Amino acid sequence: MKTFLQTLFSGEVPATLSAPLAGVSDEAFQRILRDCNAPVISTEMIPTASLAKHPKGLPKILRWYPGIHPINAQLFGYSAEHMVQTIDLIRYLQPDIIDINMGCPAKKIFRNAAGLALMNDLPRATRIVRAVRSSFSGPLSIKIRLGVQPGDFRAPDFARMAESEGVDFITVHGRYRTTYSQPADWDSIAAVRDCVSFPVIGNGDIFTLEDARNLIKRTGCNGVMIARGLLGNPWLPGRIDRFFRTGVIPPEPTLQERLRVFAQHLDYLIQQYGERKGILIFRKHAAWYLKGFRHVSQFRRQIFTLTRPEEFYKLVIQIVLNDALNPRTD
Numbered sequence: 001m002k003t004f005l006q007t008l009f010s011g012e013v014p015a016t017l018s019a020p021l022a023g024v025s026d027e028a029f030q031r032i033l034r035d036c037n038a039p040v041i042s043t044e045m046i047p048t049a050s051l052a053k054h055p056k057g058l059p060k061i062l063r064w065y066p067g068i069h070p071i072n073a074q075l076f077g078y079s080a081e082h083m084v085q086t087i088d089l090i091r092y093l094q095p096d097i098i099d100i101n102m103g104c105p106a107k108k109i110f111r112n113a114a115g116l117a118l119m120n121d122l123p124r125a126t127r128i129v130r131a132v133r134s135s136f137s138g139p140l141s142i143k144i145r146l147g148v149q150p151g152d153f154r155a156p157d158f159a160r161m162a163e164s165e166g167v168d169f170i171t172v173h174g175r176y177r178t179t180y181s182q183p184a185d186w187d188s189i190a191a192v193r194d195c196v197s198f199p200v201i202g203n204g205d206i207f208t209l210e211d212a213r214n215l216i217k218r219t220g221c222n223g224v225m226i227a228r229g230l231l232g233n234p235w236l237p238g239r240i241d242r243f244f245r246t247g248v249i250p251p252e253p254t255l256q257e258r259l260r261v262f263a264q265h266l267d268y269l270i271q272q273y274g275e276r277k278g279i280l281i282f283r284k285h286a287a288w289y290l291k292g293f294r295h296v297s298q299f300r301r302q303i304f305t306l307t308r309p310e311e312f313y314k315l316v317i318q319i320v321l322n323d324a325l326n327p328r329t330d
């Protein structure tokens, strides 16, 4: 029988992974992605230092909907010991992939020598990878950027290190510690692809099926990871996967499907957090879901004042009607 990794990197069909998104990839989002046929789903990054210090806090800290597979559990931290302790704590959830975050530029994390700061410290990164590899025999990946300072291209060294330490694949986000205003550098991702023999996943600026196909063509990567493209569009990874498999562009989700997922996402959030907090969190998702409708900008402010599920449903009907009744004139 083929292992999960053999299936993921079958050779002909590029893999499609959904990215970890802090503040977004909670249980509700994992369930929505599963409902929309995303092939591989990620947890939010899991704080290994907090869990190592407060293992009893696990139920509160961990946002992981049990039973969703394949699931990529992303860990962040600065200590090999913390990573290994965390893996022991989450083993019962049977992660299909353990991923080590070496790309998060957030100040709080970078200052603590974790996330992207690890790309300034190859020996520490190597120690972490070695320790995790010896405690977890399943699929292991690391997620990196091109480097820290623009032009200081360290990704090839990290990719080679990962390969020689027995990591199974690597994801490369084609940016340095720069903002999204700069496009992802797919040519540098291609250079990383070329310097190792194990699978490389390309990440950065995939919002459409064509973007996914172009990244694969341009870089020769073994798969794509989608991040911001998931926001308000949880169907994207499933559609990309189908496109990769068949070469045929699958239909866009119907209006009925879009409304169903909109309501379902709110419902999942309320199940997870209770009504008050669930609704507060849903506001940003609602704005993302509704972005595609015409003339929606006039409703944007209103979305952020809604306090009851029924208000979201009413507003969405108003927006859909407004879209239908006021075709674009340009």
Ligand SMILES: Cc1cc2nc3c(=O)[nH]c(=O)nc-3n(C[C@H](O)[C@H](O)[C@H](O)COP(=O)(O)O)c2cc1C
Pocket (backbone or CB within 6 Å): 019, 020, 021, 022, 023, 024, 044, 045, 074, 101, 103, 104, 143, 173, 184, 203, 204, 205, 206, 225, 226, 227, 228, 229
């Ligand atoms: C809101 C948000 C949260 C993110 N959280 C994480 C995270 O927890 N772990 C991680 O490795 N990357 C995180 N990222 C980075 C993305 O996974 C991805 O590498 C980056 O956004 C580039 O992909 P994109 O151009 O498709 O968005 C986050 C990005 C965003 C926008």
